[in-house]
Amino acid sequence: MSIKVQQLAKHFDKQKAVDGISFEAKPGRILGFLGPNGAGKSTTMRMLTGYLKPTSGTASLAGYDVQVQALEMKKIMGYLPENTPLYTDMYVKEFLLFVANTYKLKDAALKVEETIKKTGLTAEQHKKIGMLSKGYKQRIGLAQAIIHDPEVLILDEPTSGLDPNQLNDMRELIRNLGRNKTVILSTHIMQEVEAVCDDVVIIHKGSIVANDTIAGLKAQHSGATLEEIFRTLTYS
Numbered sequence: 001m002s003i004k005v006q007q008l009a010k011h012f013d014k015q016k017a018v019d020g021i022s023f024e025a026k027p028g029r030i031l032g033f034l035g036p037n038g039a040g041k042s043t044t045m046r047m048l049t050g051y052l053k054p055t056s057g058t059a060s061l062a063g064y065d066v067q068v069q070a071l072e073m074k075k076i077m078g079y080l081p082e083n084t085p086l087y088t089d090m091y092v093k094e095f096l097l098f099v100a101n102t103y104k105l106k107d108a109a110l111k112v113e114e115t116i117k118k119t120g121l122t123a124e125q126h127k128k129i130g131m132l133s134k135g136y137k138q139r140i141g142l143a144q145a146i147i148h149d150p151e152v153l154i155l156d157e158p159t160s161g162l163d164p165n166q167l168n169d170m171r172e173l174i175r176n177l178g179r180n181k182t183v184i185l186s187t188h189i190m191q192e193v194e195a196v197c198d199d200v201v202i203i204h205k206g207s208i209v210a211n212d213t214i215a216g217l218k219a220q221h222s223g224a225t226l227e228e229i230f231r232t233l234t235y236s
């Protein structure tokens with residue numbers, strides 16, 4: 001159930017935010033989607049998830065064209081946006097039950113319980129979302145993305161704003177999810193890529209400048225660190 005991107009482009013007036021990129025993310029692997037600020041990561045992810053219409057090109061998730069088969073695609077896809085829109089007046093458990101019901105899940109209450117456990121929200125489940133810390137809000141964002149057990153997960157900076165303990169928990173959770181799903185995650189943190197990802201795509205000014213496994217990328221750059229490789233490829 002791979003993610004296939006072919007010649008995908010998004011232009012905002014004259015600006016080529018994403019300029020004809022192609023890559024594939026494979027099942028059972030985690031692909032790190034990297035790039036400096038403004039490189040086009042979020043724009044790409046928003047196109048992959050059907051929230052933004054491409055100027056040209058195509059993308060498919062598990063064989064579903066994201067534009068033509070948006071409804072089918074959304075059932076098998078989980079998305080953690082950069083800023084998760086959460087209903088701050090709802091209670092954690094209530095919100096997740098609401099999400100579960102939008103997917104018309106059988107055993108919704110059980111799914112909510114399992115997801116709360118999986119994302120470490122047990123102690124917070126009866127609190128209002130608006131009262132939670134950023135890290136716990138991030139966990140709710142992940143919980144709503146995985147509650148329907150999607151085959152494909154798209155995570156936009158999933159660990160931004162987390163403390164080192166939460167960071168560790170979140171990375172472990174993502175690694176576990178990656179075992180039987182296709183995962184794309186964007187991040188600026190190279191340690192995270194080393195800790196979590198199998199494959200790497202680096203985007204710079206809307207174009208792909210690297211597309212390889214981590215080991216392959218390092219071999220190509222004579223054993224340089226990922227951070228050095230990132231700087232070499234995106235410094236200008």
Ligand SMILES: Nc1ncnc2c1ncn2[C@@H]1O[C@H](COP(=O)(O)OP(=O)(O)OP(=O)(O)O)[C@@H](O)[C@H]1O
Pocket residue numbers: 012015017035036037038039040041042043044
């Ligand atoms: N709706 C929009 N209208 C005009 N320009 C936009 C729009 N959305 C994004 N852009 C521009 O497209 C470029 C790519 O933005 P994008 O948010 O995809 O970058 P990013 O790689 O996710 O950056 P960051 O790491 O800072 O989140 C930026 O120059 C941004 O200003």
